[in-house]
Amino acid sequence: MKTQASCCQDLRIIPIPLDDEIKSGDSVTDKILGGMKDQNLAFIAGDILVVKHKIVSKAEGQIVDLAKIRPSAASRAWARHYRLDARVIELALAQSRRVVRRKQGVLITETRHGLICANSGVDVSNVDGGPHALLLPKDPDRSAAEVHRELKKRLHLSIPVIITDSFGRPWREGLTEVAIGVAGMKPLEDYRGRRDPRGYKLRASVDAVADELACAAGLVCGKLARTPACIIRGFKYRAGRGSARELIRPATNDLFR
Secondary structure: OEEEOOOOOEEEEEEEOOOOOOOOOOOHHHHHHHHHHHOOOOOOOOOEEEEEHHHHHHHOOOEEEHHHOOOOHHHHHHHHHHOOOHHHHHHHHHOEEEEEEEEOOEEEEEEOOOOEEEHHHOEOOOOOOOOEEEOOOOOHHHHHHHHHHHHHHHHOOOOOEEEEEEEEEOOEEEEEEEEEEEEOEOOOEEOOOOEOOOOOEOOOOEEOHHHHHHHHHHOOOOOOOOOOEEEEEOOOOOEOOOOHHHHOOOHHHOOOO
């Protein structure tokens, strides 16, 4: 896919399809480089790697056998009322730091990572058809950093890595991708203090570029496309140490908390 970037250069989003299923203990880096070899793809300087969290979670063994989950009476009652799986509800609560909203069959939680999402990110789609659920990586920033380091070691290139998940949004329908793990780049671009083309001094503009790149990747890494990763080429990112934690708004600045 090609589009036109704001800096008037080509921005490319190059899918990396994978034929093999990811299993616990697999190397995400090996799988991605293998998939690229199958497609005659190679990284070049300036590329960014975007990876869906599910292959990271699978490789890290973040899979739970739902048959071993014993839901509480409250979870069973809630699930029965809304025709949900009580085991998934119980698992989501166990993975949460707090419940943000619980209404009309929707459970919004704050995860241990500080992310606000449905069911603590617990998912049963694209796992094994229902018997098992997949959790978020324990530390997505660390997972991104490990892939970043391995790519640098093997290729002698510093390739930023973004790990993504699909989130819903308040006041907006549909899901979009967000960055839950970042390594090798700054996740935010601060325009405050700069002047626009008419000379106006910007006062509040801070772009979540890692989230924007995650959304761009979502256009080719669809849920049914067997394409859990892609290369973004042509985006002028700011290299350096960065993390997805920087994208989480502190409670003191959050007007909705």
